[in-house]
Amino acid sequence: MIQKITIVDGNPDSGKNPLNSFIEELTLALKAGNSHVDIFHLSEKNIKQCIGCWDCWWKTPGVCRFNDDAPETLKSIINSDLVIYSSPMIMGMYSAILKKFHDRTIPLVHPYIKIVEGEYHHKKRYPNYPKMGVLVEPNDSSKEELELVEKIFSRIKLNFHSEVKFFYSINSINPKQLSHEISHL
Amino acid sequence: MKSAIFNGSPRGNNSNTKILLTHFQKGLERAGGSVTSIDYLIQEKHLEEQVKHFKEAETIFLAFPLYVDSMPGMVKQFIETIGNFDGSGKKILFLVQSGFPEAVHSMEVKDYLLLLSKRWKMECLGVIVKPGVEGIKIMPEMMTRKLFKKMEFLGNEFVTKGKLDEKDLSKLSGPYKFSKFRLGVFGLMQKTGISNFYWDKNLKKNNAFEKRFDAPYAN
Ligand SMILES: Cc1cc2nc3c(=O)[nH]c(=O)nc-3n(C[C@H](O)[C@H](O)[C@H](O)COP(=O)(O)O)c2cc1C
Numbered sequence: 001m002i003q004k005i006t007i008v009d010g011n012p013d014s015g016k017n018p019l020n021s022f023i024e025e026l027t028l029a030l031k032a033g034n035s036h037v038d039i040f041h042l043s044e045k046n047i048k049q050c051i052g053c054w055d056c057w058w059k060t061p062g063v064c065r066f067n068d069d070a071p072e073t074l075k076s077i078i079n080s081d082l083v084i085y086s087s088p089m090i091m092g093m094y095s096a097i098l099k100k101f102h103d104r105t106i107p108l109v110h111p112y113i114k115i116v117e118g119e120y121h122h123k124k125r126y127p128n129y130p131k132m133g134v135l136v137e138p139n140d141s142s143k144e145e146l147e148l149v150e151k152i153f154s155r156i157k158l159n160f161h162s163e164v165k166f167f168y169s170i171n172s173i174n175p176k177q178l179s180h181e182i183s184h185l
Numbered sequence: 186m187k188s189a190i191f192n193g194s195p196r197g198n199n200s201n202t203k204i205l206l207t208h209f210q211k212g213l214e215r216a217g218g219s220v221t222s223i224d225y226l227i228q229e230k231h232l233e234e235q236v237k238h239f240k241e242a243e244t245i246f247l248a249f250p251l252y253v254d255s256m257p258g259m260v261k262q263f264i265e266t267i268g269n270f271d272g273s274g275k276k277i278l279f280l281v282q283s284g285f286p287e288a289v290h291s292m293e294v295k296d297y298l299l300l301l302s303k304r305w306k307m308e309c310l311g312v313i314v315k316p317g318v319e320g321i322k323i324m325p326e327m328m329t330r331k332l333f334k335k336m337e338f339l340g341n342e343f344v345t346k347g348k349l350d351e352k353d354l355s356k357l358s359g360p361y362k363f364s365k366f367r368l369g370v371f372g373l374m375q376k377t378g379i380s381n382f383y384w385d386k387n388l389k390k391n392n393a394f395e396k397r398f399d400a401p402y403a404n
Contacts, residue, residue, distance in 0.1 A: 049227070049259045050252070051195045058387040061399040075402040091264050092300055093255075100258025103195075110398070111384040118362055120285040126400050140269075145300055152293045155254040 002185050005030060006080040006130070007039040008073060010087035010098025011137075014043045019088055019137040022170045029179035038076045042097040045069035049100055056107035062125055063107060070104040078108055078126050082165070082182065085153075086135040092145035094136065102156070109159065121159055129161040131185065135178075138169050186218040186344050188278075189242035191235070193249030193260035197227040201318045202248050205282055208333040209246075212340025226263050239267060244276040245307070250318075251283035255294050264301065272305040278343065279312045286317035288358040311349030313339060314358040323383070 007027065011019050023039070030037050046068045055065040064070060077083045087094035108129075109122040134153050138146060150167045157164050165185055168178065190210070194200030210220055221242065224235045239245060249260045256264075279298045281291045291314045302309035321329050335357050339349055388394040 049195050049257065051227075052200075052250070054387070058384060059391045059393055061388070061393055061396045062401045071402075078402045079404045091261075091268070092304060093261060093264075093297060096258050096262035096265050099253075099255065099261040102253045102255075103258050105253065108402075112381045119287055119289055125398070126403055142300070145297075148293055148297050148300070152254050152297075155290065155293060159254065 002035060002081045002131075002182055004036045004080045005038070005082045005084065005182070006073075006076045007037060007084045007086065008077070008098070008101060009039060009041045009043075010085060010095045010101065011041075012043050012090075012095055012097050013088070014041060017137075019086060019135075019170055022135070022137075022175055023086055025175035026178055029175050030182065033179060033183050035182070038080070040069075040073045040076070042095075042101055045073070047073075047097065047101050047104060050103040050106070054111075057111040064104060066104075070101065073101070074105065074108060077105075077130060080130040082133060082185065083130045084133040084135060088137040089139045089141035089145065089149070092141050092148075094149060105160070109161075116158055119158070124161050131165045132157055132160070132162045133165050133182070134167045136167075136169055138171060186213075186244055186347070187221050187242070188213065188218065188244040188246050189221050189238045190223045191226060191239070191245065191247045191263070192223065193226045193247060193257060193263070195227050195252075195257050195259060196250075197225045200250070201282060201321055202250055202280070204321060205280060205315065205318070205332075205336050206246075206248055208336035209280075209340035209343075212337035212342075213344055214340075215337075216341045216344035218340075218344035226259055229259075232266065235263070236266060240270065242275065244278065244310070245272075246278045246280070248280035248282075251281055251291055251294065254290060255297070256281075267305075270305055272307040275305075275307045276310050277302050277305070277307040278310045278349070280315070281312065282315040282318040284317070284319040287360065287362050288314050288316050289361050291316065291358075292361075310343065310347070311351075311354055313349065313354060316359060320383070 009023055027037050027039055047070050048066045048068050056063055087098045108125055110125045112123040113120050114123050153164050153167060190206060192202050194202040222238045224238055249256050281294055283291055295312045295314055298312050299309055343349055388397050
């Protein structure tokens with residue numbers, strides 16, 4: 001059952017817009033259904049670019065050298081049943097601030113390799129990983145670009161020992177429906 | 186052919202991306218091409234100049250490591266800064282190199298780069314995909330020599346043919362996935378120069394070996 005949910009909001013625009021309203025309503029609906037929801041608005045956070053130093057794998061296992069706002073977000077994610085990534089489509093892809101955050105998620109896995117679905121992937125660091133959901137605001141993106149982003153998330157889930165439970169454009173579902181769907185996951 | 190190079194590795198000057206680019210550039214220059222600028226996107230203080238180089242370039246070469254199944258966040262940032270720029274008449278070339286040994290991990294980002302070229306209305310001359318690169322600094326010279334020669338060959342071909350041959354690109358990127366037979370720890374070492382032993386050696390050097398399975402964020 002989904003009890004704890006982390007929403008990682010990758011909208012660089014914190015003003016009034018359809019994606020932000022959707023997330024706000026979704027959060028209310030989920031809370032009304034007694035889920036615990038933590039929400040991180042990346043636009044208000046300081047998330048440094050990963051510099052590929054491997055400190056989080058071979059010096060301070062599981063912990064990044066940068067003590068900015070990424071660690072608290074990772075802590076929330078790894079203790080959740082579901083993580084929802086939301087982003088507007090910008091230049092045919094999710095936002096740079098969400099991408100920068102994703103680069104910082106590697107402390108959650110282990111450097112050791114194992115074979116998953118006939119491919120190389122990293123071993124788990126934690127016993128459990130949250131399921132994933134994705135919400136995008138399509139903007140000027142093409143069907144092909146949206147499909148590609150969905151495919152990228154189904155690769156990310158392999159590296160993070162997870163499953164993608166939903167991938168929605170905010171134009172194809174409303175917050176109440178989605179909240180209902182989540183309560184049945 | 187005049188090219189502006191953009192290195193999208195967060196490791197900048199110490200990157201594997203740089204090593205591969207250097208060999209490509211050698212081949213390119215030997216064939217009579219020239220490189221007009223090399224920008225390191227990690228140096229954000231030079232953003233204005235980077236954008237200028239991008240917009241004025243005849244041919245753009247954007248190279249980066251695969252990060253979490255896509256481009257590093259800073260490269261996406263740069264793409265957003267350029268925005269829906271009309272690059273009609275310009276040409277673009279990409280390099281995506283990665284840690285895991287199979288090309289399968291880079292296929293989505295490759296397709297994205299093709300769509301991005303369309304957005305910019307640029308002719309894409311090729312997407313070079315090279316998996317299994319993280320170990321190049323510790324691999325025996327025998328292994329890297331071949332790779333560097335291939336990069337040099339591509340640099341040469343780029344100038345002489347004006348684009349990269351799909352056949353040469355797929356030779357470089359290797360198999361999409363490995364057969365069951367080729368998988369396994371031994372294969373891993375052969376393919377990447379990196380095995381669990383490599384991580385263990387560094388964990389020990391940092392006195393962190395006993396802590397390697399730490400799960401610091403578990404409640
Ligand atoms: C944060 C991070 C994420 C990475 N993600 C991937 C990945 O998803 N797939 C992969 O094959 N390699 C991945 N790598 C490995 C790099 O692509 C590889 O080490 C590359 O050679 C680094 O090149 P550079 O030195 O030019 O930065 C990742 C490395 C880092 C630091």
